[in-house]
Amino acid sequence: xxxxxxxxxxxxxxxxxxxxxxxxxxxxxxxxxxxxxxxxxxxxxxxxxxxxxxxxxxxxxxxxxxxxxxxxxxxxxxxxxxxxxxxxxxxxxxxxxxxxxxxxxxxxxxxxxxxxxxxxxxxxxxxxxxxxxxxxxxxxxxxxxxxxxxxxxxxxxxxxxxxxxxxxxxxxxxxxxxx
Amino acid sequence: xxxxxxxxxxxxxxxxxxxxxxxxxxxxxxxxxxxxxxxxxxxxxxxxxxxxxxxxxxxxxxxxxxxxxxxxxxxxxxxxxxxxxxxxxxxxxxxxxxxxxxxxxxxxxxxxxxxxxxxxxxxxxxxxxxxxxxxxxxxxxxxxxxxxxxxxxxxxxxxxxxxxxxxxxxxxxxxxxxx
Numbered sequence: 001x002x003x004x005x006x007x008x009x010x011x012x013x014x015x016x017x018x019x020x021x022x023x024x025x026x027x028x029x030x031x032x033x034x035x036x037x038x039x040x041x042x043x044x045x046x047x048x049x050x051x052x053x054x055x056x057x058x059x060x061x062x063x064x065x066x067x068x069x070x071x072x073x074x075x076x077x078x079x080x081x082x083x084x085x086x087x088x089x090x091x092x093x094x095x096x097x098x099x100x101x102x103x104x105x106x107x108x109x110x111x112x113x114x115x116x117x118x119x120x121x122x123x124x125x126x127x128x129x130x131x132x133x134x135x136x137x138x139x140x141x142x143x144x145x146x147x148x149x150x151x152x153x154x155x156x157x158x159x160x161x162x163x164x165x166x167x168x169x170x171x172x173x174x175x176x177x178x179x
Numbered sequence: 180x181x182x183x184x185x186x187x188x189x190x191x192x193x194x195x196x197x198x199x200x201x202x203x204x205x206x207x208x209x210x211x212x213x214x215x216x217x218x219x220x221x222x223x224x225x226x227x228x229x230x231x232x233x234x235x236x237x238x239x240x241x242x243x244x245x246x247x248x249x250x251x252x253x254x255x256x257x258x259x260x261x262x263x264x265x266x267x268x269x270x271x272x273x274x275x276x277x278x279x280x281x282x283x284x285x286x287x288x289x290x291x292x293x294x295x296x297x298x299x300x301x302x303x304x305x306x307x308x309x310x311x312x313x314x315x316x317x318x319x320x321x322x323x324x325x326x327x328x329x330x331x332x333x334x335x336x337x338x339x340x341x342x343x344x345x346x347x348x349x350x351x352x353x354x355x356x357x358x
Contacts, residue, residue: 034318105196105199116321130304141298144292150292
């Protein structure tokens, strides 16, 4: 077992997401589930992962509600694993990783996998926008603020963030003053 | 050190992304970098992580080109860490995790952190769309296909994916035939 700090008690939704998906294998299992795989042997032949690791990761994804176990055969008893709504909602994370990997980690010859429009076959370039305004969300245009669930940890982070930015702005102003 | 399989040789852009960001701490460092933090002490007080772990993770992010080390003080020598273009491009992954965490892991009282429009203050709901058509990208509307860099691994995965879907479609048709 991998020993590491638990992020579960952290308030940050990103830290909680990391804790929830557990580890890399879980993310690759979800990827394969979006590829239409459902059965233990399908995941195993895709991932080449040890049986006990796969068993543990599937159980973990079921326990956290990203996959649901469903019996597809009674004799002999056989289960398959299907994405729940919570699991399907994880899709944008994978798509964002796919886009980043394609952009920055592909071999010189080009990306290995492309997302295309299932209807038209056109290659799609996934970007993040706001649901209502469809405005692209770049780091520059976004400000993270305390939500209703913010506790001391988040409040401290946002205060540190504001302080760091203010210090930098002051520094920039001072530098411009001296040149 | 955590022992795990290397995903680097995998062709899949998602597996490569996972390999590249290394581990959870790297993602939280990037998160803090987007919050405006740059200095060792700033990251450390935000993350509460052991000094040697933070040193290693920062060096790793610099080595992989997501952060750049920049000297901000000569006497005494002090460096800060700033996001590169490759690092900034990771933003959608974090935003997707934030949205998922807010939706599925928040306490009953509501999300701890909200992304707002820096200009208007309006709360933003990040979704993935295609850059050109602005069409929302749901798993159902997307088909993953081989790109120019696809090798045997990707070709096998896409073949397995097509086979699994075809088997399911056949099964569904058979079930509908018997009811």
